[in-house]
Amino acid sequence: MPPWIERQRHLMDYTLAAMARRWGRNLGLVAVYTLLVFVLASVMMFTDAIQREAGQLLEQAPEVVVQRMVAGRHDLISADYMDAIAAIRGARQVRGRLWGYHFDPVTAANYTFMVPAANAPPAGRVHIGAGLARARGAAVGDVLSFRGHDGALFSFDIEGLLRAESEIITADAILLSEEDFRAFFGIRPGLFTDISLQVRNPREVTKVAEKIVERFPDTRPILRSEMQRTYASLFDWRQGLVLTVFAGALLAFAILAWDKAAGLSAEERREIGILKAVGWETTDIIAMKTWEGALVSLTAFLLGVLLAYGHVFGTSAVMFEPVLKGWATLYPRFVLTPHVDLFQLAVLAFLTVVPYTAATVVPNWKTAVTDPDAVMR
Amino acid sequence: MTNRQTHPPPIRRRRPRPSNLAVGVTGGLALALAGTLAAAALSNEEAAARMARNQALVAALELTDLCLFTEARYTRHLTQADLHTPFQDAPFSLDHFPSGSVVPPPPGITRHAPMD
Numbered sequence: 001m002p003p004w005i006e007r008q009r010h011l012m013d014y015t016l017a018a019m020a021r022r023w024g025r026n027l028g029l030v031a032v033y034t035l036l037v038f039v040l041a042s043v044m045m046f047t048d049a050i051q052r053e054a055g056q057l058l059e060q061a062p063e064v065v066v067q068r069m070v071a072g073r074h075d076l077i078s079a080d081y082m083d084a085i086a087a088i089r090g091a092r093q094v095r096g097r098l099w100g101y102h103f104d105p106v107t108a109a110n111y112t113f114m115v116p117a118a119n120a121p122p123a124g125r126v127h128i129g130a131g132l133a134r135a136r137g138a139a140v141g142d143v144l145s146f147r148g149h150d151g152a153l154f155s156f157d158i159e160g161l162l163r164a165e166s167e168i169i170t171a172d173a174i175l176l177s178e179e180d181f182r183a184f185f186g187i188r189p190g191l192f193t194d195i196s197l198q199v200r201n202p203r204e205v206t207k208v209a210e211k212i213v214e215r216f217p218d219t220r221p222i223l224r225s226e227m228q229r230t231y232a233s234l235f236d237w238r239q240g241l242v243l244t245v246f247a248g249a250l251l252a253f254a255i256l257a258w259d260k261a262a263g264l265s266a267e268e269r270r271e272i273g274i275l276k277a278v279g280w281e282t283t284d285i286i287a288m289k290t291w292e293g294a295l296v297s298l299t300a301f302l303l304g305v306l307l308a309y310g311h312v313f314g315t316s317a318v319m320f321e322p323v324l325k326g327w328a329t330l331y332p333r334f335v336l337t338p339h340v341d342l343f344q345l346a347v348l349a350f351l352t353v354v355p356y357t358a359a360t361v362v363p364n365w366k367t368a369v370t371d372p373d374a375v376m377r
Numbered sequence: 378m379t380n381r382q383t384h385p386p387p388i389r390r391r392r393p394r395p396s397n398l399a400v401g402v403t404g405g406l407a408l409a410l411a412g413t414l415a416a417a418a419l420s421n422e423e424a425a426a427r428m429a430r431n432q433a434l435v436a437a438l439e440l441t442d443l444c445l446f447t448e449a450r451y452t453r454h455l456t457q458a459d460l461h462t463p464f465q466d467a468p469f470s471l472d473h474f475p476s477g478s479v480v481p482p483p484p485g486i487t488r489h490a491p492m493d
Contacts, residue, residue: 009396016395054443056428060436067457074459097439101450110447112454116438131444166431171444172453194457196439220459227441227456230483234455244479295399302406309413326475328448337424338417 008291011284015291018271030300032256037304037352038311039249044344045312046320047235049336054231057169058224062196063205065097065222066212076191081216085197088211090204096192098181102146102174107135109330113185115178123177125159131171131332133161144174149186156180164333171332244323253352257359264363272364276372285368286361293360297353305345313338446476456483 001009019026066085068077079096086094098115111132121127126144138144138158145155162170182189199205209221264272272285311317316334325331434440446452452474 009394012396012399013394016399020395050443053428057431057435057443058441060432061441062439065441065457067459069459072459074457095439101453110450110453112444114438118437129444162434163430165427166434167444169431169435169440169442169444170438172447173438173444175438222441222456226483230456231443233484234480295403298403299406302403302410306406306410306413309410309417313417323479324445324476326446326448326452328446328476330447332444335427337421337428340414340417342414 008287011288012291012295015288015295018288019292019295026296030296030303033296033300033352033356034304034307036249036253036256037301037348038307040246040352041305041308041345041348042311042317042319043246043249044348045308045340046317046336048341048344049312049339051232051235052339053168053336054234055228058228058231061224061227063198063202063224064196064209064212066195066197066216067220067222068194068216069218069220074194076187076193077195077219079190079192081219082192082195084215085195085212088208088215090200090208091197092200094195094197097194097196098178098187099193100181100185102184104136104146107329109135109172109328111172111174111330113174113176113181115181116175120177121159121175123179124155124157125177126156126180127160127162127173127175128158129162129170129173130164130167131330132174133158134333135330146184148184154180154184165335167332168334172330253355257355264367268364269367272367273372276368282365282368286365289361289364290357293357294353296360297356301349301353305348309338309340312336446480448476449474452476452480455480458483 066077066081068075068081077096082094082096085091095117097117100113102111102113103109104111109132128138128144133139136144140158140161142158143155144158145153148154156174156176162173162175176184181187197208199208205223205225209223212219212221275285276282311319313336316336321331441456442454444453446455451458
């Protein structure tokens with residue numbers, strides 16, 4: 001074995017023996033460090049995976065959704081608007097959408113009632129999302145009853161359940177027929193929740209949206225690209241959930257690194273003094289401490305990332321559920337497609353391993369360059 | 378003459394070098410991580426099929442949002458929210474749903490002229 005490697009191995013042996021003498025402190029350090037990497041890596045993997053999921057799913061969303069605004073609020077839109085929008089050059093598949101919310105006092109949850117464009121269930125029957133079925137303990141063949149807009153009781157037979165794998169988009173959905181929807185919410189024929197449309201030439205989407213606003217100033221078109229951007233920014237590094245978790249974790253890490261960099265304990269200074277007195281070079285001491293920092297941070301990094309992977313893709317980020325759930329009683333169970341961005345992983349490694357190793361080496365270098373006699377006093 | 382009993386020399390078990398142990402542990406963890414990432418990259422067939430089925434559902438139902446935050450309408454259908462929905466109870470009322478604090482407003486509605 002080359003002498004350089006053998007020398008490093010001996011330094012490592014000594015470092016590990018010294019760490020074993022303070023095993024409780026070092027084990028605690030690795031545990032805290034691992035937890036920190038775990039939280040940061042979990043946020044990173046979760047946001048990346050859900051951004052990809054949202055981006056891919058919303059590729060199939062309506063190209064433009066047109067809402068009517070009254071006094072700054074979303075209001076029902078008349079079928080007349082549909083006819084005029086369909087006459088705009090480039091607009092096609094113009095359709096009135098019917099959807100709305102209903103609060104269910106039984107489960108204290110909000111449901112989304114929707115009328116599908118095609119293959120809607122027959123009157124008196126519904127298809128429900130898997131999350132809703134779980135919350136109500138309902139199965140195919142059961143009857144669901146809700147009070148409509150006028151207080152009258154509406155009963156629906158459950159004809160089918162939406163696939164559990166689609167919970168991330170349909171957990172709270174109730175699909176029903178148009179006539180049931182209108183009777184339940186008291187919406188008269190000719191009125192819709194909003195209008196969806198496709199545009200023949202994708203490059204003309206903005207132009208068509210402009211024409212719609214020009215023709216109907218009380219409307220607000222929402223483009224598919226805006227929908228995708230909304231979910232991209234929802235889990236952006238600088239915003240929302242990520243910032244909430246990231247700020248706390250980063251502060252904790254700063255305190256940890258500062259504590260390390262601020263100075264050594266009397267025992268550690270004495271140890272360095274003795275090593276210098278028995279003939280160790282300053283470079284040996286720095287090499288030894290570099291090994292200490294590198295071993296602690298590398299072990300914590302690898303362990304933290306592995307645990308985060310299991311957390312995000314094995315348990316569907318169960319620890320973030322309370323944050324995302326808020327006061328809601330319905331929360332989807334979803335499986336995210338495993339994907340790790342290697343660049344982000346490298347950034348995380350750089351942000352955690354390097355500062356800690358540097359914070360370990362600097363105070364030791366300062367002690368190692370001073371006179372051993374002065375250090376030991 | 379004394380009858381001296383002879384004891385066999387004690388067997389000294391060689392303890393593994395700490396450096397070997399450390400290299401073994403970190404190397405093992407690195408291999409486990411590399412294996413996990415490789416497995417994730419390779420086994421995407423089932424995930425792709427699931428995504429295709431969900432995309433078909435999004436197209437059929439004309440969905441615009443993920444079902445992540447069901448507590449308030451402006452977080453359930455985030456992309457459909459307008460400027461006033463978080464203040465639905467009264468003018469100037471504060472947003473009181475917890476998810477409102479972790480969900481930023483859609484970028485599409487923040488680029489607007491001053492409202493007052």
